[in-house]
Amino acid sequence: MSKQPSFQKLQYDFAAHLRNPAQVPAPGGVEDRRLQIYRDLFYNNIEGFISGGFPVLRSLTSDEKWHRMVRDFFARYRCNTPYFLEISQEFLAYLQQQRQPEQDDLPFMIELAHYEWLELAADTDADSIPSSGFNPQGNLMQGRPLVSPLAYVVSYQYPVHRISADYLPTEQPQVATFLIVYRDRQDEVRFMEINAVTAKLLLLLEEHTDFSGADAVNAVASELPHLDRELVYNGGEQALQSLRQSGIILGTELKQVKV
Known part of the structure; x- marks a missing residue:
């Protein structure tokens, strides 16, 4: 059985760390200052798209809870689409299917998220x-x-x-x-x-x-x-x-x- 090329293993290790830096150690030989740039860049991009797609839900959710949800989505959820415009759809699927409800969840959270996603879907629908x-x-x-x-x-x-x-x-x-x-x-x-x-x-x-x-x-x-x-x-x-x-x-x- 052939071994995985070292550069490919480094890519996988690097991606796994960026997804979940709290639990997956960084690959060796890379300066942490440089890694932090990538950690911030990738997370902030995803978080920015999600916040923009769910502005009301974001405004009603504490910073700690919001970032905990987005971090969990970023770490564990496997998106089915590579398109940035469909990140909101994937986050909605995460809320509906994968995320475990918490005691302090807003009772209408899932429905509000669906409504906000639908507004975005209508805005970006390629149909005419x-x-x-x-x-x-x-x-x-x-x-x-x-x-x-x-x-x-x-x-x-x-x-x-x-x-x-x-x-x-x-x-x-x-x-x-x-x-x-x-x-x-x-x-x-x-x-x-x-x-x-x-x-x-x-x-x-x-x-x-x-x-x-x-x-x-x-x-x-x-x-x-x-x-x-x-x-x-x-x-x-x-x-x-x-x-x-x-x-x-x-x-x-x-x-x-x-x-």
């Missing part, structure tokens, strides 16, 4: 809003509403879009929060708070690619037999119109003509 292939003034009930590819419907147990140093809920609200996070035509990331019915309406349009607006609204109404059907129908139509005014619904899809 189409300029053709739909009728912006089409009848949303008779036609097939076209939802922007840069709109994301999510639900949270906590109102994460309102959380700040001045609003820190300690108990989970009885009613979930439904949001649409989206990027508009001016490339501004925005959010809209919606109710559960509107969220269900959009989910049905995503699941059933042949549904018209009326089909989706009627499907929602059938799931709410205790409510007046006409009231639900009118409310659904108003919701679709409101989503179009906000740019979340672009219009109605143009039917493809078979040749």
Whole structure:
């Protein structure tokens, strides 16, 4: 069995030390002053990207706890992507899957992290809003509403879009929060708070690619037999119109003509 080349072993030892300098000794023959430059450079780069991706979570976390989390992520988590823009996604995965919860964790920490990551994901999404292939003034009930590819419907147990140093809920609200996070035509990331019915309406349009607006609204109404059907129908139509005014619904899809 061939031995690992000495220069390659030095690289592995060097990388392992940079990841976890507290537990992995530095390779021999390198001045510690020089090593410190690399230790600071690598860690500060990673920490800077994470802080920039989760500004609210960072502001609500003590310095000691924050750096302990980032250090643990840097030392133990194995990223699946080499791209700097996706470090936030990897840190979110670390929080969700690998990090052990602590007693003083904010109860909404994971949800807040997901919301902040989603804002960044919407901002950097390589997709774009189409300029053709739909009728912006089409009848949303008779036609097939076209939802922007840069709109994301999510639900949270906590109102994460309102959380700040001045609003820190300690108990989970009885009613979930439904949001649409989206990027508009001016490339501004925005959010809209919606109710559960509107969220269900959009989910049905995503699941059933042949549904018209009326089909989706009627499907929602059938799931709410205790409510007046006409009231639900009118409310659904108003919701679709409101989503179009906000740019979340672009219009109605143009039917493809078979040749």
